[in-house]
Amino acid sequence: xxxxxxxxxxxxxxxxxxxxxxxxRRAPLVVGDNNYATVTxxxxxxxxxxxxxxxxxxxxxxxxxxxxxxxxxxxxxFWTGIGVWGNNQPVGWAFEIxxxxxxxxxxxxxxxxxxxxxxxxxxxxxxxxxxxxxxxxFAVICAGLFPAIHVGRPWFAYWLFPIPNxxxxxxxFRSPLLWDVFAVSTYFTVSLLFWYVGLxxxxxxLRDRAQTRLRSFIYGxxxxxxxxxxxxxxxxxxxxxxxxxxxxxxxxxxHSVVSFDFATSQIPGWHATIFPPYFVAGAIxxxxxxxxxxxxxxxxxxxxxxxxxxxxxxxxxxxxxxxxMMVGLAYGTEFFIAAYSSNPIxxxxxxxxxxxxxxxxxxxxxxCNVVVPQIFWSRAMRRSVPVMFVVSILVNVGMxxxxxxxxxxxxxxxxxxxxxHYYSPTWVDVSMLIGSFGVFFTLFLLFLRFVPMVAIAELKxxxxxxxxxxxxxxxxxA
Amino acid sequence: xxxxxFPKTTNxxxxxxxxxxxxVPVYAVAFVWYCFSPVTIDxxxxxxxxxxxSHALHAGELGIDCRxxxxxxxxxxxxxIPPTQVxxxxxxxxxxxxxxxxELRKSYSTGEPVEWVRVHDLPDYVYFNHSxxxxxxxxxxxxxxxxxxxxxxxxxAPLSMAWCLDCHRNPSQNIRPKDQVTRMDWQPADAASQxxxxxxxxxxxxxxxxxxxx
Numbered sequence: 040x041x042x043x044x045x046x047x048x049x050x051x052x053x054x055x056x057x058x059x060x061x062x063x064r065r066a067p068l069v070v071g072d073n074n075y076a077t078v079t080x081x082x083x084x085x086x087x088x089x090x091x092x093x094x095x096x097x098x099x100x101x102x103x104x105x106x107x108x109x110x111x112x113x114x115x116x117f118w119t120g121i122g123v124w125g126n127n128q129p130v131g132w133a134f135e136i137x138x139x140x141x142x143x144x145x146x147x148x149x150x151x152x153x154x155x156x157x158x159x160x161x162x163x164x165x166x167x168x169x170x171x172x173x174x175x176x177f178a179v180i181c182a183g184l185f186p187a188i189h190v191g192r193p194w195f196a197y198w199l200f201p202i203p204n205x206x207x208x209x210x211x212f213r214s215p216l217l218w219d220v221f222a223v224s225t226y227f228t229v230s231l232l233f234w235y236v237g238l239x240x241x242x243x244x245l246r247d248r249a250q251t252r253l254r255s256f257i258y259g260x261x262x263x264x265x266x267x268x269x270x271x272x273x274x275x276x277x278x279x280x281x282x283x284x285x286x287x288x289x290x291x292x293x294h295s296v297v298s299f300d301f302a303t304s305q306i307p308g309w310h311a312t313i314f315p316p317y318f319v320a321g322a323i324x325x326x327x328x329x330x331x332x333x334x335x336x337x338x339x340x341x342x343x344x345x346x347x348x349x350x351x352x353x354x355x356x357x358x359x360x361x362x363x364m365m366v367g368l369a370y371g372t373e374f375f376i377a378a379y380s381s382n383p384i385x386x387x388x389x390x391x392x393x394x395x396x397x398x399x400x401x402x403x404x405x406x407c408n409v410v411v412p413q414i415f416w417s418r419a420m421r422r423s424v425p426v427m428f429v430v431s432i433l434v435n436v437g438m439x440x441x442x443x444x445x446x447x448x449x450x451x452x453x454x455x456x457x458x459x460h461y462y463s464p465t466w467v468d469v470s471m472l473i474g475s476f477g478v479f480f481t482l483f484l485l486f487l488r489f490v491p492m493v494a495i496a497e498l499k500x501x502x503x504x505x506x507x508x509x510x511x512x513x514x515x516x517a
Numbered sequence: 518x519x520x521x522x523f524p525k526t527t528n529x530x531x532x533x534x535x536x537x538x539x540x541v542p543v544y545a546v547a548f549v550w551y552c553f554s555p556v557t558i559d560x561x562x563x564x565x566x567x568x569x570x571s572h573a574l575h576a577g578e579l580g581i582d583c584r585x586x587x588x589x590x591x592x593x594x595x596x597x598i599p600p601t602q603v604x605x606x607x608x609x610x611x612x613x614x615x616x617x618x619x620e621l622r623k624s625y626s627t628g629e630p631v632e633w634v635r636v637h638d639l640p641d642y643v644y645f646n647h648s649x650x651x652x653x654x655x656x657x658x659x660x661x662x663x664x665x666x667x668x669x670x671x672x673x674a675p676l677s678m679a680w681c682l683d684c685h686r687n688p689s690q691n692i693r694p695k696d697q698v699t700r701m702d703w704q705p706a707d708a709a710s711q712x713x714x715x716x717x718x719x720x721x722x723x724x725x726x727x728x729x730x731x
Contacts (some may be wrong), residue, residue, distance in 0.1 A: 202546055205554035207679035247520050259521025266522070 057350045058422065068163055068501050071345035075499050078346065082241075082493045083248055085341045091488065094340070099484045105477020112471055113188055121191055123467045129453040130462040135189040136300075137442040138472055140318075142182035142479075143223065143297055144438060146230070147290055147319070148326020149175025153233060154286035157279075162501040163354055166347045169241075169494045170337070171330050172234040177482040178329070179227045181475045186219070215299035222296035226289050233282040239265050239275065240496040294322040301445065307388040308449030311376065317369035321438060324362035324408070327355050328434030335428045337487065346493055349422055356421045359434060363412035366441070370409065388449060396461050397448040400440050407437025555677040563671035564634040568620045576701070577665035583657050583699045590657075594646040598633055601625050636670050637661070644731045654718055656698040659684075659691045665701040681729070685722040689715045 057066040069078065116123055126133045149171035156164035187196050199220045201210050210217045243265035246258035265271060295315035302314035311317075331352065338347040377389040393401050411433045414420045421427070452459045486492070551557060575581050583590070586603055590596035601624045608618060624631045637660075639645050651657070657664065662673030674680060684691050689711045695718075697703050705711050 203550055205550055205556065205677050205679055207682045249520070252521075255519075255521040259523075264523045 057348055058353070066350060067503070068166065068348070068350075069346055069498065070348050073345055073502070074505055075502070078493075078498055078502070079244060079495055081343060081346065082491045082495050082498075083245060085487070086245060086489060086491055087248065087250075095484065095488060099481065102477050102480035102484055105474055106481045107477075109471065109474025109478055112467060112474055113184075116188060116467065116471075117193060121189065123465060125463055125465045125468055127460065127462075129455075129458050129460055130447055130450045132446050132450065133462055134464050134468040134472060135185045137439065137446055138475055139182050139185040139189075140297055140442045140446075141325070141439045142178045142185070142475065143226075144294060144318070144322035144325045144442075145178040145329045145435075146175040146182070146226070146326065147294055147322035148330050149173075149178075150226075150230060150233075150286050150290045151323055151326070152330070153237075154283045155290055157283045158287060163351055165497045165501050166351055166493055167330065167334060167355075168497070169234075169237065169490075170334060170492050171326075172230060172237070173483065173486045173490070173492075174326075174329060174333060175230050176227070176234060177479050177486070179223065179230065180482065181479050183223060183227065184475065184478070215296065215303045218296045219300055222289075222293045226293045229282065229286050229289055233279075233286050236275070236278055236282060237494055237497070238490065239263055240267065241491045241494065243267065244495060245491065290323075291319055294318045301449075306449050306453075307382075307385045308392065308445065311373065313369060313372055313376070317366065317372075320362050320365035320369065321408075321441060324359060324366055325435060325438035327359050327362065328431045328438065331355055331359070331427055331431035332435060333483070335424060335431070337492065341487075341492070343493065346498065349424075352424070352427060353421045356415045356427055356430075359430070360412050360415040363408055363434070367409035370405065384454070388452075391452050392444060392448045395448065395452065397444060397451065400444050401448065404437050404440040404444050407433045408441060411437070555675040555680075559677075560672060560675045562636060563669045564636065566634055566669070567632055569617055569669075572664045572667045572670060583664075590647045591651050592648055594648060596647045601631060636672055637676065639676060643729050645729070651698050652695070653720060654692045654695045654698065654714070655684075655688075656691075656693050656700065656703055658701050658703065663701055682724060685724050685728075688720050688722055692718060692720055 057068070057070050059066060073081075124134065126135075149168075152164050152171040153168045153175075157168070187193060190196055190199075198208060199210060199217065210220075239262055242258050243262035246255050246262050249255035249258060295318065298314035298318035301309035302311055304310060334347060335352070338344050374389050374393075377385045380386075392398075411430055414426065414430065447462050451462055575586075576583065586599040587596040588599070588603075601621060604621055605625050608621060612618065620631060623629075650660075660674050662671070664670065689708070690705045692711065692715050693700075693703050693705070694714070706714075
């Protein structure tokens with residue numbers, strides 16, 4: 040043990056990189072000449088910088104402008120009605136539901152990283168979980184927006200909830216749309232709690248390092264009086280693992296329920312038992328794509344490359360490769376079932392999907408989701424930051440098109456050929472998709488500016504303990 | 518810089534916060550439930566009419582049948598408001614010079630209808646058919662109350678969706694023999710004979726959304 044120790048005063052091995060797969064030694068999760076103090080400093084300094092960098096202002100200005108645009112568009116939509124969208128019979132669901140499923144799916148990677156990888160003791164998750172959970176919360180906010188505004192009279196959106204009222208009206212509990220309301224709101228609540236509980240020790244760190252009374256007060260309020268006593272830590276750990284246990288089934292259940300919106304209907308192309316696992320795999324696939332898209336520039340700009348290492352990125356690329364093949368398998372299975380069923384309507388739907396008027400969207404989806412990730416079979420590609428950045432964006436594009444293909448191409452040619460209709464989005468549809476990214480990035484940039492983006496306290500738990508604090512530190516052997 | 522920790526006095530806030538987190542949602546639901554309800558905002562509506570027409574006198578004291586004036590009630594969805602000519606059937610001779618009837622005489626001579634103020638006004642998204650109810654034994658007074666005692670017509674029922682549904686789900690107390698529909702003082706008989714009547718008529722009111730929201 041001690042033979043590996045470098046001769047720095049605190050006794051942490053200094054490692055240049057952690058890409059070796061040598062099974063005799065567990066790869067370190069933090070590289071470079073780092074110890075507890077430098078990690079705290081690195082993460083906190085981002086938030087504590089007295090002068091906000093100009094680039095942040097530029098990025099925030101653009102995002103906030105788009106978010107404002109979104110608010111204006113929603114006002115226009117409410118004032119005029121949903122006719123401003125391109126949806127019309129038989130395509131009753133289009134961009135708004137595509138965007139909803141897209142954003143909910145994005146969220147799933149965050150919960151997988153924070154809950155499932157935690158329970159499976161995948162320690163590498165520690166560097167990215169805060170980041171991914173924040174992404175989850177903001178993505179679910181963007182997702183929740185769309186179903187709320189797509190009900191024709193949004194001021195009655197509260198009818199979705201079982202609230203006693205003078206109309207004797209009660210939601211229809213047999214409707215998957217209602218299950219959706221519960222699934223997504225539960226998901227949001229648990230994700231927010233999980234994220235916040237994990238934040239408490241780090242907020243206390245920021246409070247203790249605060250240079251002004253106001254900062255100390257604000258972070259102090261949110262740190263809930265954390266003092267770091269053994270009892271605090273004990274309760275924190277218990278609460279954290281309980282929340283991880285609660286969040287774990289949600290990774291699988293939420294997108295399963297979202298898939299029920301389609302699977303329990305009788306539309307060919309939607310009515311398939313494969314949908315729940317197919318949607319969950321797709322959600323994790325797209326979520327990891329989004330985590331990579333966000334984390335690659337952030338680790339560079341904020342100098343966190345020694346904490347969020349190339350090994351972390353490579354691990355995520357492996358998940359993208361495997362989940363990408365799962366969705367590929369699902370695409371193939373759908374076609375097999377359509378052929379094997381010998382149901383002419385089912386067969387027509389899938390031939391129409393690949394060769395019909397929306398074939399362009401279908402093949403974008405296949406290229407982005409199935410073909411492109413295959414590049415990650417190559418180790419060099421898995422470790423190339425520019426390559427993975429491009430792939431991550433293509434995965435996002437592909438997964439957005441997957442939802443578009445499922446929703447629109449199943450609807451546009453229904454049972455009655457006289458009502459076939461080629462759906463095209465209006466400028467409002469497209470603007471709202473862009474606007475939702477504005478909302479997302481506005482929230483995300485605020486997160487980067489005011490909240491530590493790496494779980495500092497947890498990260499220290501997966502770093503080697505410095506010799507000076509080891510209770511049973513042995514004297515170094517000669 | 519001293520770090521901020523909650524002063525001990527803030528512990529006193531804990532029960533207050535717990536109480537508020539329960540009380541505020543409960544209050545909000547109860548507030549909307551009661552205060553936005555037609556029971557609160559519509560029931561008891563009794564607008565002044567251009568002519569102080571008394572149902573208490575005509576339907577009560579004189580005993581004129583509802584259908585003499587509201588003649589379409591059994592045949593169509595709407596219970597018509599009588600045209601001036603119906604009033605003049607009697608009032609050409611009865612109290613023909615009464616100052617209270619000045620508006621009526623004006624209407625008769627000009628041909629402009631009297632602008633009665635509508636009392637029972639359902640929202641436009643609700644389909645209601647009078648004949649469907651009256652011809653199946655739902656009496657006038659079941660919804661409109663004792664009109665024969667009203668000097669000014671007053672809305673006595675809330676006309677809320679819950680109120681409609683209450684009867685559609687369990688109509689037995691409001692079904693009467695079909696020849697009694699315009700009787701104002703009708704009271705339901707005992708439960709057993711009411712149920713017999715409902716079974717005899719085969720009354721099965723629909724509660725599908727599209728029954729009323731077409």
